Amino acid sequence: MDWLITTLTDWYEHSRWLYATATVVSLLTIGLLTAIIGEWLLKKLGRKTSDLSHD
Amino acid sequence: MYFPIPEINLAIGYLIAIGFTVGVCGGFWGMGGGWITTPALYALGVPMNLAVGTSLAQMTGQSVVSAFWHRKFGNISRRVALIMIPGTIVGVELGARILERFKTLGQARMDEVISLLYIILLTILTVYTIIESIHSARKLTKKRQLGEGQETSLEEGDQRAEDFVSVDLAARLSGLRIPPMVRPRKIRVGQMSVWIILVAAVSTGLLAGLLGVGGGFLRMPILVYVIGCPTHVAVGTDLAGIVVSGSFGAFTHALKGNVDLLIAVFMLLGAVGGAQLGSFATRYVRGTELRTLFGVGMAAATLSLVVKTYFHMPTLAAVLILGVAGLLAAIIIGLLIKGLLAQSRAVGT
Numbered sequence: 250m251d252w253l254i255t256t257l258t259d260w261y262e263h264s265r266w267l268y269a270t271a272t273v274v275s276l277l278t279i280g281l282l283t284a285i286i287g288e289w290l291l292k293k294l295g296r297k298t299s300d301l302s303h304d
Numbered sequence: 305m306y307f308p309i310p311e312i313n314l315a316i317g318y319l320i321a322i323g324f325t326v327g328v329c330g331g332f333w334g335m336g337g338g339w340i341t342t343p344a345l346y347a348l349g350v351p352m353n354l355a356v357g358t359s360l361a362q363m364t365g366q367s368v369v370s371a372f373w374h375r376k377f378g379n380i381s382r383r384v385a386l387i388m389i390p391g392t393i394v395g396v397e398l399g400a401r402i403l404e405r406f407k408t409l410g411q412a413r414m415d416e417v418i419s420l421l422y423i424i425l426l427t428i429l430t431v432y433t434i435i436e437s438i439h440s441a442r443k444l445t446k447k448r449q450l451g452e453g454q455e456t457s458l459e460e461g462d463q464r465a466e467d468f469v470s471v472d473l474a475a476r477l478s479g480l481r482i483p484p485m486v487r488p489r490k491i492r493v494g495q496m497s498v499w500i501i502l503v504a505a506v507s508t509g510l511l512a513g514l515l516g517v518g519g520g521f522l523r524m525p526i527l528v529y530v531i532g533c534p535t536h537v538a539v540g541t542d543l544a545g546i547v548v549s550g551s552f553g554a555f556t557h558a559l560k561g562n563v564d565l566l567i568a569v570f571m572l573l574g575a576v577g578g579a580q581l582g583s584f585a586t587r588y589v590r591g592t593e594l595r596t597l598f599g600v601g602m603a604a605a606t607l608s609l610v611v612k613t614y615f616h617m618p619t620l621a622a623v624l625i626l627g628v629a630g631l632l633a634a635i636i637i638g639l640l641i642k643g644l645l646a647q648s649r650a651v652g653t
Contacts, residue, residue, distance in 0.1 A: 257565055258308045269558035272361055272565050273551050276572060280368030283576035287369070288376075 309564045312349045316570050323362065323571035325626065327578025328633035331370040332585050333598050334539030335520020336363020336546050339426070339605045340629045341571065342515070343612065347622030350567070352415045353407065356515065357554070357562025358571075363520075364550035365568075366575040371543040373583035379540025383488040384531060387498055388505040388541075392519065392549040395509020400556045402514050419613040422515055425522070426606040433525055434599035441592040474532030493532035504530055505545075513553055520546055521602065528595070535591030578633065585636045588643025597632060604628035 260268040306313050322344050326337035338359040345355035374380055406414040477500055478493035487495045504526050512519030520542050527538035557563050586594065604625055612621035 254308060254566065261309055261561065261565075265559050265561065268565070269555045269563075272558040272563055272568070273364065273555050275565065276361055276365035276554065276568060277368055277547075277551060279569070279572055280365035280576065281372070284369045284372035284580070287576075287580045288372075 307564060307566060310350045310354050310567075314348060314567065318348075319567060319570040320574035322626065323366075323574025323576075324578040325574075325629045325633045326362075326571070327366050327369075327575030327580075328582040328585075328636050329578075329601060329629055330363065330366055330520070330575070331373070331543075331579040331582025332539075332636045333520065333582075333594070333601070334370070334374075334524045334542035334546075336360070336367055336550060337520075337575075337629075338363055338512075338515065339422075339521050339602070340625055343605070343608055343625050344622050345567070346415075347612065347618040350564070351411065352418060353403065353411075353562045354564055356403070356418075357557030357560070358564045358568050360512075360550055360557055361554035361563045361565065361568040362571045362575065363546060364554045365572040366579050367543050367546040367550055369576050369579040370583045371540070371547050373580060374540030374543055374586075377536075377540065377583075377587060379536050379586070380544050381488045381490040381533060381537050381541045382544075383486055384491065384501060384527070384533065385541050385544040387486065387501045388523075388545045389548045391502040391505025392509035392512070392545055393552050395506040395511075396513035396519075396549050396553045397556060398506075399510040399513020399515070400553065400560065402510075403562075404560065416613065418515060419609055421511075423606055423609050423613070425511065425515075426602050426609065429521065429525060430599055430602040430606055433595055433602065436529075437592050437595035437599060441590075441596065444590075444592060473529050477530060478532060490534070490537045491532040492534060496531060501531060509549055512549060513556075519549060521598075524598070525595075528591075535594050536586055539586055539594070581640060582633075582636055585640035585643070588646075589639050593639075597635065601629065601632050 257268070257271075260271065305316055322341060326340045329335075329340065330337040336359070338356075341359040341362060342352075342355045345358060346352055350358065371380070403414075403418075406417055409417065474491075474493045474496070478496050480497055480500065482497040482499050484498045485495050486498055486501070504523075508519040508522045508526060511522055523542045523545060524538050527533040527541055528535055531538075533541060554563060558565075608621040608625035608628075611624060612618050
């Protein structure tokens with residue numbers, strides 16, 4: 250964690266383009282990944298629900 | 305935890321809780337929630353320009369999640385979104401440049417100018433949305449009693465079909481035949497001039513860049529009242545626009561040193577879960593209900609800013625905005641649970 254904070258602070262102070270790119274890429278990636286995981290979880294849940302209804 | 309860029313200590317749990325609340329509201333109303341996060345961060349001691357940029361960055365990730373689900377629900381008008389995106393980008397850049405000019409006024413004066421602009425906009429939106437949506441809800445009830453109302457035509461429990469706008473500016477604007485005209489399938493009025501959509505996009509983008517919001521709190525009502533989108537389509541289309549405008553805004557604000565990525569990521573961790581719940585909840589409420597709750601949220605945001613700016617009580621302002629946002633998030637989750645239960649009962653019978 251300390252390494253991450255130091256790196257980001259260094260980019261913020263000395264390499265704004267890198268910092269700005271990392272900002273957009275990381276936030277978009279987190280958003281998209283969690284949406285895909287959410288969809289996958291929902292499918293899993295749906296399958297379990299239908300399994301129960303068969304019982 | 306110590307954040308070296310704004311040079312303050314913030315509790316991570318608090319940031320995640322703010323993110324979750326904003327995520328629920330954002331997914332439900334089609335916005336990034338900058339009107340909650342910007343004052344909340346400012347009240348915690350984050351300087352206004354960093355609060356503005358960080359809010360914009362956080363909402364970019366959050367909007368990806370919400371837009372993902374709204375696309376699956378068929379709530380995105382691609383044509384309107386595609387026209388709005390370039391206009392929004394131009395507007396956001398203009399807004400960010402104006403914010404840079406404000407920096408020369410000094411931090412205190414800049415905060416004052418941005419807060420005043422915020423208060424004026426929020427007041428207009430609050431009054432208009434609440435009055436219009438209550439009026440529409442009454443008219444819709446009368447129509448239903450007379451047997452003229454639209455019946456729920458989607459799956460049981462899904463109330464998106466029941467939407468009504470009493471003051472329809474879009475119907476009048478669609479009569480302005482300024483070429484080129486577009487005919488998006490999902491708008492109420494059939495056709496609209498590209499120029500009207502572009503002017504709406506540049507105006508909301510400019511305010512978004514200036515105020516550090518995705519523009520959702522402005523664009524959602526404009527999509528309903530000016531462009532003629534049904535409320536749920538306005539929510540989805542707005543979110544699709546925020547993904548692009550928010551990304552551009554986050555990049556340009558980060559270049560100018562207005563973003564703390566770590567704060568944005570911690571808030572996003574809470575927001576991604578909330579955004580999915582908020583997006584799902586839109587399937588179980590009427591357009592008029594959605595707009596009334598939106599008006600209540602805007603009223604709280606306005607009051608919070610007045611308390612902070614003119615009574616100099618930032619803690620009370622933060623408590624107020626977060627309290628009301630938390631309450632609204634609880635109501636939204638309640639509506640989602642109620643809708644799911646109604647749906648499961650309908651499936652069971």
